[in-house]
Amino acid sequence: MKVKIHWIIDGVAEIEADSEAAAEALINDQLSQIVNANPVFTETLGARAIQGKAYLPGSGEDGSSSS
Numbered sequence: 001m002k003v004k005i006h007w008i009i010d011g012v013a014e015i016e017a018d019s020e021a022a023a024e025a026l027i028n029d030q031l032s033q034i035v036n037a038n039p040v041f042t043e044t045l046g047a048r049a050i051q052g053k054a055y056l057p058g059s060g061e062d063g064s065s066s067s
Contacts, residue, residue, distance in 0.1 A: 007045070013027050014057075015027070017054075020054035020055070020056070021054070023054045024052060024053070024054045027052055028050060028052065031050050032050060035047060035050065
């Protein structure tokens, strides 16, 4: 029997960067390198996307910004 599993890996990285965009780009690059170097992520586990959003500490700590 074929069974599909929708999985999510959740994490929070804390790094030094000049901007939120720079932080997002750095983490995206690192995660993309890991996925590309390990085909099991795409071929066996079906990984299709990496998603993340930078935010400043203290802005709710949930990824949303307060305006």
